[in-house]
Amino acid sequence: MSRVFFPNEPSGVFQVLEMPDFGISWAGANPLGEGFCLGSERGHIVLTDTKGQPISLLGRASASGEAINGVAFSRNWLAVTTRKDVNFIPLSLLDSRHLEALVISGGASDVAVAPSGHFVIPLGRAGLMVVNPGLALGIPVLLGNPEHQGPNFSQVVTFAGQGGTDLIVCAGRRGVGFTTFREGSSSYALNTVRFRNLDIVAVCSIGVPQQPLALVAASRDGSLIFFRDIVHDKNPQTLKFKGVSGTVYRVLSARGDIYLLTSHGLFGLFKLADDFRAGVTAGEFTTNILRIPVEASDANIVDQKWLLAAGVDRLFVFDVQSMPRSPEESSVEAKPGAEAATNGHASWGAFTPQVLEAAPVWEESGLQQKAEAMAAAG
Amino acid sequence: MSAATQDIEHPARSQHSNYRYLFTAKHHGGDKSAATWLAEISHDTEFSIFDTADLRQILDSRGWLYGVLPDGIGELLTIGTWDEQVAEFQPGSSADDTWHGYPQWALDEPGPPNRRKQQCCPERLVFDRMAAVGMISKIQRKRLLTGRHA
Numbered sequence: 135m136s137r138v139f140f141p142n143e144p145s146g147v148f149q150v151l152e153m154p155d156f157g158i159s160w161a162g163a164n165p166l167g168e169g170f171c172l173g174s175e176r177g178h179i180v181l182t183d184t185k186g187q188p189i190s191l192l193g194r195a196s197a198s199g200e201a202i203n204g205v206a207f208s209r210n211w212l213a214v215t216t217r218k219d220v221n222f223i224p225l226s227l228l229d230s231r232h233l234e235a236l237v238i239s240g241g242a243s244d245v246a247v248a249p250s251g252h253f254v255i256p257l258g259r260a261g262l263m264v265v266n267p268g269l270a271l272g273i274p275v276l277l278g279n280p281e282h283q284g285p286n287f288s289q290v291v292t293f294a295g296q297g298g299t300d301l302i303v304c305a306g307r308r309g310v311g312f313t314t315f316r317e318g319s320s321s322y323a324l325n326t327v328r329f330r331n332l333d334i335v336a337v338c339s340i341g342v343p344q345q346p347l348a349l350v351a352a353s354r355d356g357s358l359i360f361f362r363d364i365v366h367d368k369n370p371q372t373l374k375f376k377g378v379s380g381t382v383y384r385v386l387s388a389r390g391d392i393y394l395l396t397s398h399g400l401f402g403l404f405k406l407a408d409d410f411r412a413g414v415t416a417g418e419f420t421t422n423i424l425r426i427p428v429e430a431s432d433a434n435i436v437d438q439k440w441l442l443a444a445g446v447d448r449l450f451v452f453d454v455q456s457m458p459r460s461p462e463e464s465s466v467e468a469k470p471g472a473e474a475a476t477n478g479h480a481s482w483g484a485f486t487p488q489v490l491e492a493a494p495v496w497e498e499s500g501l502q503q504k505a506e507a508m509a510a511a512g
Numbered sequence: 513m514s515a516a517t518q519d520i521e522h523p524a525r526s527q528h529s530n531y532r533y534l535f536t537a538k539h540h541g542g543d544k545s546a547a548t549w550l551a552e553i554s555h556d557t558e559f560s561i562f563d564t565a566d567l568r569q570i571l572d573s574r575g576w577l578y579g580v581l582p583d584g585i586g587e588l589l590t591i592g593t594w595d596e597q598v599a600e601f602q603p604g605s606s607a608d609d610t611w612h613g614y615p616q617w618a619l620d621e622p623g624p625p626n627r628r629k630q631q632c633c634p635e636r637l638v639f640d641r642m643a644a645v646g647m648i649s650k651i652q653r654k655r656l657l658t659g660r661h662a
Contacts, residue, residue: 159658175636175657200636203658217633217659218620240622241633243659258619258659259594276622286595288660307595333595335661354661381587381662383655397587397651397662431654446650 137479138464140426144185147456148426151186151449157201161442161449162434165207170442172449173202177216184440186449196221197237203432204245206253211267213253217241220255220263222271236271238263248292248300248315256287256304261501264302264315277313277322277501284499285311285326291339293347293364303349303364305337310351312364313501322501325365329372329492332357336385340392340407348411352385352394357490360410368496373416373487375403377423384433386441388454393441399427400443400452404459416489422460426452426480515541521610522559526566531603533562534610547614548593557581561591561599562613568645572635577601577611580647588652588662591615597662598634618659633659 140148153172160173169183177196180188196202200216207213210225214235220242221235242255242263255263261279266272279285285306295301295314303312309328332353340348340360347363356378361370380398387393390408394401402424409419428450430443435454443450458464461482516537525532535555538546549558565579572578579599581589588597592615601613620632636657643653648662655662 159654175654201654201657203660217618217657238622239620241619241659243619257622258617260619260622263622333590383660397649429649429651431651431658432660444654446654 137481138424138458138461139479147453147458149186149451151451152447153449154447156180156447158444158447158449159201160203160205160432160434161444162205163436165205165212168437170436170440170449171205172444173205173214175201177202177214179205179214184451186451195223195235197235200241203243204255206245206247208247208251208253209267211253211271213245213255213265213267215242215245215255217243220245222253222265222267238274243287244289246290246292248302249294250298250300250315250317252300252315252317254290254292254300254302254315256290258288259286262287262290262302262304262313264317266317272317273505275317276504276506277315277324278504280500280502284324285309287311289336291337291349293339293341301347301365303337305334305351307333307335309495310334310337310349310359310361310364320503322503324499324501326497326499327370328495328497329353329359332359332372332490332492334359335382338385338387338392340387340411342411345411348407350385350387350392350407350410352382354382356380356382356394356396357492358385358392358394358406359492362411368494370494371410371416372490372492374490375421375423375485375487377401377421377425377483377485378403383431386433386435388435388438388441389457391454391457391459393433393435393454395430395433395443399425400430400433400441400450401425402457402459404457416487420484420486423483423485424458424480425483517542519612520555522555524559526563528563528567528569531562531566532608532610533559534612536612536614539612539614547596547617549615550591550593553581553591558599558613562601562611564647565599565601568641568647570638570641570645570647572638575603577613578616578634578638578642579613580642582647586649588648590661595661598638598656600634618656618661 157175177199181190195214198218204215212223214221220238293301311326336352380396384395392403433443441452561579565577596615600616652662
């Protein structure tokens with residue numbers, strides 16, 4: 135593999151923002167405008183500009199004071215999730231030092247906003263929670279796993295479904311699950327697809343107007359499953375690259391590229407989403423893979439421009455629109471001995487994927503619906 | 513794996529505190545609603561997680577012990593049927609009583625505020641102690657603190 139050095143430059147492809155006292159646990163888009171939103175291990179959130187300079191300290195956003203793992207905003211409500219609680223904060227209170235939230239006891243691992251504006255919150259083995267953030271917060275609808283069977287809902291993405299519905303897709307450890315949500319429906323079907331020996335931990339939309347329901351799912355071991363249309367593609371393509379290692383934490387996509395955050399670093403798989411959507415057959419192409427050895431616990435794409443990765447006590451910011459897609463595009467050569475802000479030098483390789491015989495098994499089951507007034511002022 | 517129908521005590525005691533340890537039928541398939549060890553986790557492996565937790569003194573504020581199962585190359589293995597990676601061990605009612613353990617769920621269970629569940633996922637200090645003694649990395653600590661797989 136050839137190597138490349140990424141200098142830490144505020145105006146460059148890559149920058150490191152040191153945050154020694156914040157205890158960063160999550161980083162994503164500023165829900166109120168341009169810039170970033172950062173969550174801490176103690177349940178605080180802060181809004182920054184794209185240089186990481188704080189523009190608003192929102193204070194403690196988790197009643198339990200636990201590490202933030204998700205933030206989303208819809209219709210004047212901020213939803214903040216931790217492993218112990220789900221917090222809904224009205225916009226009118228965002229300027230308060232101590233946020234008064236409506237709090238649901240019980241943990242979640244993510245939160246997303248569906249096209250309808252509803253919050254969609256995976257609760258692990260307990261199921262999914264959907265909340266309508268209207269003028270007042272709606273009663274949460276819990277779509278539960280009967281007797282705790284079925285997926286372990288860990289991360290969600292949402293799409294516009296047919297007839298004004300929301301299509302909710304989940305990484306469910308035992309596979310990928312999807313359901314169509316319409317408020318007031320009396321029953322919900324959960325479609326799941328399982329793969330032999332694959333532990334699905336992350337999903338990401340790779341949709342474009344021509345293929346709006348295209349999706350990539352990632353297995354914990356780095357295998358990737360590509361769906362041309364999550365609802366109708368019953369034979370997704372399953373690939374694995376030797377150039378990817380470590381336990382997968384997150385899969386992301388921007389500019390037709392795929393990014394995998396693993397325990398071994400950030401891996402850029404360039405043009406892979408483009409190649410898949412163009413119908414290139416596995417085995418007929420090679421993918422340039424850039425491994426950047428950052429140590430990060432989570433990552434998100436912001437505005438299709440920035441990739442934010444939350445490190446131990448620093449935030450890594452990548453400009454994904456300017457990221458080189460091949461060694462030839464790398465403007466800066468390896469500099470042995472130079473300070474490596476990424477804990478080491480990045481390295482390039484070109485890999486042909488291995489096609490896996492993952493034997494997808496599709497199932498349809500019911501989700502138990504329960505609406506409960508679970509929130510309390512916290 | 514066939515469900516266990518009786519509790520079995522391990523023949524050895526823990527190195528540090530001389531604790532006795534019981535493999536309970538409840539957490540080995542005897543109770544479908546209870547946290548359950550993966551079938552491939554042998555009794556010796558389960559005891560080794562407990563023994564290491566005691567040796568390293570990975571305690572919460574109640575004095576309960578916690579452990580993980582490293583794979584030898586820096587990753588954590590799954591130990592429970594619901595993808596759990598952390599084991600919780602609780603003492604018996606008296607000092608010489610047996611301890612027992614089970615995979616601990618990563619997220620607190622949902623419930624209405626007037627039915628708040630007992631503490632479920634481990635306290636922060638558990639992961640702090642694991643990281644301090646090198647049982648887990650700083651990134652794995654953050655992953656577990658956020659209720660995610662590490």
